[in-house]
Amino acid sequence: MTLKKLSQPILLLTTALVFFYLIQFIVFTVPQAQAEAGGLAQKIFYFHVPSAYALYLSGAVCFVASAGYLYRPSDTWDSWSRAGAECAVVFGCMVLLSGPLWAKKAWGVYWTWDPRLTTLLLSVVIYIALVVMRAFTGDGDAERKFAAGFGILGTVNLPIVHYSVKKWGGNHPTVVGEGGGGLADPNMRLALYLGFLAMTLLAVLLLIARARLAQTNAKLLALEEHAAVEGLLESP
Numbered sequence: 001m002t003l004k005k006l007s008q009p010i011l012l013l014t015t016a017l018v019f020f021y022l023i024q025f026i027v028f029t030v031p032q033a034q035a036e037a038g039g040l041a042q043k044i045f046y047f048h049v050p051s052a053y054a055l056y057l058s059g060a061v062c063f064v065a066s067a068g069y070l071y072r073p074s075d076t077w078d079s080w081s082r083a084g085a086e087c088a089v090v091f092g093c094m095v096l097l098s099g100p101l102w103a104k105k106a107w108g109v110y111w112t113w114d115p116r117l118t119t120l121l122l123s124v125v126i127y128i129a130l131v132v133m134r135a136f137t138g139d140g141d142a143e144r145k146f147a148a149g150f151g152i153l154g155t156v157n158l159p160i161v162h163y164s165v166k167k168w169g170g171n172h173p174t175v176v177g178e179g180g181g182g183l184a185d186p187n188m189r190l191a192l193y194l195g196f197l198a199m200t201l202l203a204v205l206l207l208i209a210r211a212r213l214a215q216t217n218a219k220l221l222a223l224e225e226h227a228a229v230e231g232l233l234e235s236p
Contacts, residue, residue, distance in 0.1 A: 008208065015201040022046070022194045030191045041105035044098050046191045050199035051094040052120075056158055057203050058087035059123070063155035066148035075222075078144050079214035081151050083207045085130045088154070090206065091199070092124035119161040126154035139221065 026043050033042035062084025069077035099117070100110040111117065130150045137143050 008205070011201065011205050011208075015198065015205050018194065018198045018201055022191070022198050025187075025194065026191050030187045031185050033188075039105060041102050044102040046195040047199075048095060048098040048102060049192065050195035051091050051098060053196060054199040054203040055088055055091040055095060055123075057200065058084050058091055058207065059127075059155040059158045060084075061207055062088060062127075062151045066151035066155075069148045070145060070152075073141060073144065075215060075218040078148075079211045079218065080207075081148055082134060082214045083210035085127050085134075085147075085151055085154070086210055087203060087206045088127040089124065089131055091203065092120070092127060095120065096124060116161060119157060123154055123157045123161055126150070126157065130154060139218075 026046050030043060030046070032040050062081055065077050065080035065084055068074075069081055103112075104110050130147060133150070134143075134147055
């Protein structure tokens with residue numbers, strides 16, 4: 001077996017081990033936060049924030065690949081654009097599901113039209129629309145270029161999501177970064193770093209797997225079209 005064929009199983013195993021250690025570390029070692037921060041529910045934070053980071057990473061891949069396709073169309077660029085959009089939907093949904101569970105304990109409600117939540121929802125809806133469009137429309141050059149433009153639009157909104165709290169305020173807490181409340185216990189910070197590592201590995205794994213699948217499908221479609229032109233698909 002070649003090194004390239006071994007790389008994905010190794011990545012899968014590494015990701016699984018990191019997640020296993022992260023979960024047990026959060027459950028048994030990381031202290032519970034104060035009641036104002038949600039108490040036990042605050043531990044969702046160590047998955048919630050890294051999921052948002054993985055969303056940005058997937059969106060960045062979609063942006064670069066979409067721009068690359070518009071500059072020089074190819075199956076490779078299109079495959080990575082698709083992978084970025086689909087992974088952005090996955091991680092965006094993880095953020096939108098985990099956030100309200102924490103918010104219910106910290107804010108008393110599952111959802112408020114907080115600037116960050118609203119702009120994040122808009123980005124995820126754009127990516128969902130892009131994925132649905134690619135699934136139910138043709139795969140010609142015009143459709144791919146339109147999808148690439150749509151992918152760039154979805155990613156351009158992500159910096160607005162990130163800086164919306166500083167710009168417009170809202171209920172969303174700033175825990176890390178300038179003006180943040182910080183994580184008092186060292187184990188809290190370590191859990192967050194492990195969360196970033198775990199989500200990064202998961203994002204890379206999903207992006208590679210989905211891009212390879214899209215490239216394989218593109219090659220299969222090209223072979224079918226060639227066979228149709230040569231008359232090889234005609235029944236005897």
